[in-house]
Amino acid sequence: MPGKRKETMPEEAVERPAAEQFVQVSPADGAMPDGREPTPEEMEAMLEGKNRTHFEGLGDAWAVxxxxxxxxxVPQVVGTVMHEGGTRPAWQWKRGGRDHILLAWPQDQPVRASVLVAGEEGGKLAPVSAVPLLDGLPNDLTVEEAHPWENGLGANVAVSMIEGKNPMWFFDPLYGRDRDDLTPGITHTFLLAGLAYGLRKALLDEVTITQGPKFEAYAEAWLAENPGASRLDVPPLKVKVAGRHMIMPGRRFCEYQMRAVIEEVQDCQLEKMPVKLLYLSFPFENREPMRLALYVSKMVLGDFEPEKGQEVDAYVWLQARIIDIDQGPQQ
Incomplete structure (x- = not known):
């Protein structure tokens, strides 16, 4: 049975560490995706999830x-969270003789800034990490594996959507709490969300593939149907993408290129920064659709105004956590 946790408790105030303490954020390596169309070779590599890396930093997420x-x-955000933020019983846990509490702010928005504070049990707590905390939509997903970050404060987690297919990766900001439950083969209800690093109205109706496994299979079938033709006669493989829901691995684990139709748009904000919340779904033949809450900042949107029913292309960083329960974890 899926391990389900219900998010019901309001945030509550706790004793906070000094606001002048703050967390250093690792700089992002490399530039943002440049928005150009991928070459056929790059498209094939992306479909197969090749050349990806585990990047352990949140600079990109905070920047966009x-x-x-x-x-x-981030130091300003951390100071605000520690003065104004609250917590929930499900965001508090003990491990290795240390207390851990996640503070988040603002309370009334689905997108929050969060700070994890930790310290010796019963002692003073100090901030150890700062993460954008995104409320997601519930999805039942089966754990494949976890890649803990070197600092031990988060992890990239792989889950399977369909048995035998490549897993999907996301960042778990509450890995310290979820760690013991992330057992391979066990299904949990995860709150799945995404932060858009890029978003635009969908442009391509089809992509052209000229090499790779898909093209080789196509070429073999075409040559069998056209006796006497040579390899040079094989036309390019054109794949129609208009109207399709697609998820393709990005250049790092937890990052994906997506195409979907917007089902609903809501306005929210982080302090005075406007953020659009887009609801997307990805249908499957033999399981329930995957549902995704996608957050898009004003910096990413520019002049683009997303609307219900629009088909969009997005480059997304995924985040999820096991659904929160209304009681603290067992000690």
């Missing part, structure tokens, strides 16, 4: 969400 330099804005 706030539109500011993470090194400058």
């Amino acid at each position: 969400l706030t539109g500011q330099n993470p090194a400058e804005v």
Whole structure:
């Protein structure tokens, strides 16, 4: 049976560490995706999930969400969270003789800034990490594996959508709490969300593939149907993408290129920064659709105004956590 946790408790105030303490954010390596169309070879590699890396940093996420330099804005965000933020019983746990509490702010928005504070049991707590916390939509997913970050405060988690298919990866900001439950083969209800690093109205109706396993299979079938033709006669493989829901691995684990139709649009904000919340779904033949809450900042949107029914292309960083329960974890 899926391990399900219900998110019901309001945030509550706790004793906070000094606001002048803050967390250093690792800088992101490399530039953002440049928005150009992938070559056929790049498309084939993306479909197969090749050349991906586990990047252990949140600079990109803070940059696109706030539109500011993470090194400058995160200390301010952390100070605000520790003064104004609250917590929930499900965001508190003990491990290895240390207390851990996740503070989040603002209380009334689905997109929050969060700070994890930790310290010796019963002692003073200090901030150890700062993460954009995204409320997601519930999906029953089966754990495949976890890649803990070196700092031990988060992890990239792989889950299977369909048995035998490549797993999907997301970042778990509450890995310290979820760790013991992330057993391969066990199904949990996860709150799945995404932060858009790029978003635009869908442009391509089809892509052209000229090499790779898919093209080789196509070429073999075409040559069998056209005796006397040579390899040079094989036309390019054209794959129609208009109207399709697609998820393709990005350049790092937890990052994906997606195409979907917007089902609903809501407005929210992080302090004074406007954020659009888009509801997307991805249908499957033999299981329930995957449902995704996608957050898009003003910096990413620019002048684009997403609307219900629009088909969009997006480059997305995925985040999820096991659904929160209304009681603290067992000690």
